[in-house]
Amino acid sequence: MPSDTIRAALVRRLESSSGLSEEDVAEIQALPIAVKHYPAETPVVHDGERASECCLIIEGFCARSKTIASGKRQILSLHIPGEIPDLMSLFLHVMDHELSTLTSCKLGFINHDALRKLHRRRPAVAEIFWRDTLIDSAMFREWIVNVGQRPAPARLAHVMMELRERLRLIGRVEGASFEMPLTQEQIGEALGITAVHANRVIRQLREEGIVELHRGRVTVLDERKFLDLADFDGRYLHQSPTS
DNA sequence: TCATTAACTGAGG
DNA sequence: CCTCAGTTAATGA
Numbered sequence: 001m002p003s004d005t006i007r008a009a010l011v012r013r014l015e016s017s018s019g020l021s022e023e024d025v026a027e028i029q030a031l032p033i034a035v036k037h038y039p040a041e042t043p044v045v046h047d048g049e050r051a052s053e054c055c056l057i058i059e060g061f062c063a064r065s066k067t068i069a070s071g072k073r074q075i076l077s078l079h080i081p082g083e084i085p086d087l088m089s090l091f092l093h094v095m096d097h098e099l100s101t102l103t104s105c106k107l108g109f110i111n112h113d114a115l116r117k118l119h120r121r122r123p124a125v126a127e128i129f130w131r132d133t134l135i136d137s138a139m140f141r142e143w144i145v146n147v148g149q150r151p152a153p154a155r156l157a158h159v160m161m162e163l164r165e166r167l168r169l170i171g172r173v174e175g176a177s178f179e180m181p182l183t184q185e186q187i188g189e190a191l192g193i194t195a196v197h198a199n200r201v202i203r204q205l206r207e208e209g210i211v212e213l214h215r216g217r218v219t220v221l222d223e224r225k226f227l228d229l230a231d232f233d234g235r236y237l238h239q240s241p242t243s
Numbered sequence: 244t245c246a247t248t249a250a251c252t253g254a255g256g
Numbered sequence: 257c258c259t260c261a262g263t264t265a266a267t268g269a
Contacts, residue, residue, distance in 0.1 A: 151260080152260080152261080183244090183246090184245075184246065185245080193262090194262060194263080195245090196248090196261085196262075196263080197262070199247060200248090200260095200261085202246095203247080203248090
């Protein structure tokens with residue numbers, strides 16, 4: 001996906017609720033971006049780092065995570081093309097968690113100063129980034145409930161369901177299937193279970209005819225069962241026109 | 244390297 | 257007694 005397409009995806013995602021003027025969009029499109037390629041499982045911004053730029057995902061999947069003393073990693077959020085996972089670093093100068101790639105990625109770096117200037121020049125853009133950050137925190141609330149309270153199969157289904165809704169926004173859902181190119185180790189780290197158990201849960205969902213996960217793609221086998229299991233209420237994503 | 248599966252174990256309801 | 261989930265280990269793609 002070329003980087004002007006991804007800027008369009010970024011704008012589409014940001015605009016999904018309130019509108020931006022043509023000038024606002026043009027300014028976002030004109031932001032200078034430094035493109036870099038990263039292999040899978042590579043840190044992009046370290047915990048404790050003082051960042052001077054924000055990271056726009058152009059291609060690939062990233063995650064935000066924290067690692068405890070024993071070395072175990074908890075994935076806190078998943079990120080897809082068109083998202084800026086470390087937007088908060090614009091105002092919170094020292095990173096309190098890590099941003100890393102899950103798959104190989106093409107990332108675009110946007111200078112903080114350029115973003116801050118854009119904020120002052122275009123209040124509507126500032127508002128929409130502010131709103132995006134609030135949605136980000138709503139997603140964290142949902143993530144906590146998911147990992148803390150749901151049984152493992154529902155936990156996985158819920159993450160898949162949210163991912164599908166977010167991929168839909170950038171036009172990346174194809175019929176009953178969508179990308180989820182995570183290893184089972186990474187899925188385990190996201191759900192708070194071991195990779196072996198992740199494998200068991202994936203198999204269970206397949207055997208029950210709910211969803212299939214094969215070679216990084218999810219295929220929904222039974223929408224009704226999927227919906228019931230995931231216990232998904234997408235209001236927290238704040239994407240419907242009435243919200 | 245990653246995915247798969249079995250066998251065993253223990254916690255907890 | 258049953259379900260869930262971690263550990264270990266063997267094996268396959």
